[in-house]
Amino acid sequence: MKHKSESVTKNGAYSGILHLNENNCPLYIEVTGQPDSVWQFHTFYPIDLETKYKKKGLHMTFDITLLKAPNPEGCAADAVVKMNNINVVP
Numbered sequence: 001m002k003h004k005s006e007s008v009t010k011n012g013a014y015s016g017i018l019h020l021n022e023n024n025c026p027l028y029i030e031v032t033g034q035p036d037s038v039w040q041f042h043t044f045y046p047i048d049l050e051t052k053y054k055k056k057g058l059h060m061t062f063d064i065t066l067l068k069a070p071n072p073e074g075c076a077a078d079a080v081v082k083m084n085n086i087n088v089v090p
Contacts, residue, residue: 015089016044018058024074027054029083033061045077050086059089 015033020026029044047067053060064081071077 013061014064015059015061018053018055018060020054020056023076024072025077026072026075028075028077029060032059039079041078043077044079044081044083045071045075046081046083049083053083053086053088060086061089062086 013033013035014031016029016031019028019030022028025045027046027049029046031041031043034041044064047069063084064079065084067080067082069080071080
């Protein structure tokens with residue numbers, strides 16, 4: 001599925017915990033760490049996240065590309081993103 005994206009990628013330093021079927025979202029990332037930026041996010045709705053990462057409570061670090069795509073109905077994530085360079089944190 002193609003989505004129009006912002007021309008900005010925020011590299012590195014993002015970390016978060018995956019949540020499944022909570023707060024009216026099929027899945028979302030609770031942001032636990034992020035680079036100093038004018039943008040401060042608490043939650044991301046990831047588009048096209050690989051199945052192997054869809055595990056409740058999974059801790060990970062990643063880069064993002066902000067997308068101009070809507071949240072699923074009822075989901076109030078701060079931003080819709082494409083996650084890149086994902087690393088699982090033990």
